[in-house]
Amino acid sequence: MFLNLLYDSFDFKSWIILFFLFLLLADIIKNRSPSNYPPGPWPLPFLGTVFTKMDFRSMNKLAEVYGNIFSLRVGSEKMVVVSGYKMVKEALVTHLDSFVERPHVPLFHKIYKGIGLTMSNGYRWRTHRKFGGLHLRLFGEEKKILENNIQQESVYLCDAFKAEKGPFNPMTILNGSVSNTVACLTFGQRFDYHDEYYQRILRLDNECVQIAGSYRAQLYNVCPWLLDYFPGPHQTMFSNYKEITGFLRGEIIKHKEDWDPLNPRDFIDNYLTEMEKKKSDPEAGFNIEALVISCLDMIEAGTETSASTLRWGLLFMIKYPEIQKKVQEEIDRVIGQSRQSCVADRADMPYTEAVIHEIQRFGDVVPLGFPKSSAKDTKLGEYFIPKGTSITTNLSSVLHDPNEWETPDTFNPGHFLNENGQFWKRDAFLPFSAGKRACLGEQLARQVIFLFFTSLLQRFTFSKCPGEELSLEGELWFTNVPCPYRMCVTSR
Numbered sequence: 367m368f369l370n371l372l373y374d375s376f377d378f379k380s381w382i383i384l385f386f387l388f389l390l391l392a393d394i395i396k397n398r399s400p401s402n403y404p405p406g407p408w409p410l411p412f413l414g415t416v417f418t419k420m421d422f423r424s425m426n427k428l429a430e431v432y433g434n435i436f437s438l439r440v441g442s443e444k445m446v447v448v449s450g451y452k453m454v455k456e457a458l459v460t461h462l463d464s465f466v467e468r469p470h471v472p473l474f475h476k477i478y479k480g481i482g483l484t485m486s487n488g489y490r491w492r493t494h495r496k497f498g499g500l501h502l503r504l505f506g507e508e509k510k511i512l513e514n515n516i517q518q519e520s521v522y523l524c525d526a527f528k529a530e531k532g533p534f535n536p537m538t539i540l541n542g543s544v545s546n547t548v549a550c551l552t553f554g555q556r557f558d559y560h561d562e563y564y565q566r567i568l569r570l571d572n573e574c575v576q577i578a579g580s581y582r583a584q585l586y587n588v589c590p591w592l593l594d595y596f597p598g599p600h601q602t603m604f605s606n607y608k609e610i611t612g613f614l615r616g617e618i619i620k621h622k623e624d625w626d627p628l629n630p631r632d633f634i635d636n637y638l639t640e641m642e643k644k645k646s647d648p649e650a651g652f653n654i655e656a657l658v659i660s661c662l663d664m665i666e667a668g669t670e671t672s673a674s675t676l677r678w679g680l681l682f683m684i685k686y687p688e689i690q691k692k693v694q695e696e697i698d699r700v701i702g703q704s705r706q707s708c709v710a711d712r713a714d715m716p717y718t719e720a721v722i723h724e725i726q727r728f729g730d731v732v733p734l735g736f737p738k739s740s741a742k743d744t745k746l747g748e749y750f751i752p753k754g755t756s757i758t759t760n761l762s763s764v765l766h767d768p769n770e771w772e773t774p775d776t777f778n779p780g781h782f783l784n785e786n787g788q789f790w791k792r793d794a795f796l797p798f799s800a801g802k803r804a805c806l807g808e809q810l811a812r813q814v815i816f817l818f819f820t821s822l823l824q825r826f827t828f829s830k831c832p833g834e835e836l837s838l839e840g841e842l843w844f845t846n847v848p849c850p851y852r853m854c855v856t857s858r
């Protein structure tokens with residue numbers, strides 16, 4: 367009777383309004399925050415804080431307003447952003463087991479499917495991380511294979527620089543050479559800088575890293591079910607990854623043909639052996655699909671990051687020729703001109719070590735780290751963060767924290783030197799993040815950067831092209847990369 371009355375007294379428009387009010391109420395109830403949840407900008411109904419750009423500059427501005435722990439909402443996904451050394455350390459180190467999961471980010475899930483090294487969780491991630499770490503240690507540090515490969519690659523790198531006629535942009539050569547150090551570990555071979563197919567794979571991957579940081583591609587995370595049917599940068603990303611994983615599948619097939627478990631040549635061979643061993647443990651997730659994604663993880667996490675660091679490095683050397691000169695003086699004193707640099711030289715080269723650390727601090731290549739989520743309810747600072755909340759650790763705010771660095775916004779190798787000119791390790795130096803999810807390739811990256819950087823400065827002097835301005839402003843991809851620049855290279 368009451369329902370009939372209601373039905374008769376409502377016209378179509380009123381029903382629409384009622385339906386909308388119902389959806390609005392459901393949205394408010396579904397997304398209501400628990401007490402003591404971090405503050406943040408007011409979210410729009412249904413969409414959340416979708417108009418907030420997810421880059422480190424916007425995050426820094428919001429931290430000034432809401433403090434070092436604040437919240438956002440993308441669609442109905444709750445997200446907390448943590449800034450400054452003290453709070454980031456508390457999140458990653460004090461609460462070691464809290465923020466160790468990766469959240470479900472539709473843009474990445476479509477590609478990584480929650481398997482492999484970087485985007486997996488739980489037991490599957492633990493077994494893959496252990497396996498990946500063991501491989502890097504065995505082939506890298508213990509057998510010295512890695513150091514030899516990097517030294518060999520630095521010869522190709524210097525030759526390629528020497529072969530350039532006139533000013534040039536170092537991006538393609540650096541990407542090729544850095545990716546070869548990872549390729550040696552993963553596929554057991556390097557690729558020529560003129561190998562068109564491999565260079566195309568690197569270009570496609572580069573484009574993906576660039577697109578992944580764009581606002582338009584991130585909109586995909588708000589309504590993937592809809593945008594799957596529309597063109598846009600996300601579709602370019604998906605088709606690029608299809609081609610890249612096709613290449614990786616091809617490499618795996620070739621490896622299977624002459625795989626000898628007693629003589630593993632690289633990551634793929636070791637993974638195939640691990641697949642056999644783990645046959646009775648399907649939960650560990652060692653299978654061909656996860657191998658493809660793990661190979662992608664290695665190439666992707668290892669190439670863009672280290673190559674951009676080196677590009678920043680050369681740019682800073684051009685901007686600050688007096689620092690470049692001091693590095694070259696140390697190289698001449700410790701290594702000389704007749705032999706190649708080796709990892710052991712690091713201990714005798716405090717100034718160069720300080721310059722490389724400052725390049726990483728100021729270059730700030732992975733400003734927001736990789737996304738994480740809370741594995742359990744956690745009290746962070748004075749706030750409550752429920753299980754399942756996405757967490758972004760603003761590593762850029764750590765590397766520029768005014769409480770930790772004497773001159774945070776100036777390129778100053780003195781940050782890493784004590785009063786006796788010895789290298790000074792700083793706690794707030796976290797470009798590789800910290801805690802259980804910290805970068806797996808830190809040691810590899812540090813060796814590549816040191817050996818390439820010293821080889822280049824041993825053989826060349828870098829300078830600005832007459833009439834061309836150089837900018838220290840970065841371009842925001844998923845990573846923070848230098849704007850494209852050209853340089854003049856003179857043999858020493």
Ligand code: HEM
Nearest residue numbers: 484667668671672732735736798799803804805806807811
């Ligand atoms: C300068 C170079 C590099 C920088 C700045 C860097 C930085 C990072 C950062 C910030 C993370 C995220 C950590 C987190 O979630 O808290 C990460 C993760 C990772 N990195 Fe690196 N990285 C570099 C080079 C490499 C290299 C050379 C490799 C290996 C080939 C590598 C492999 C990985 C992997 C596998 C992860 C995921 C770890 C996990 O989820 O457990 N990275 N890296």
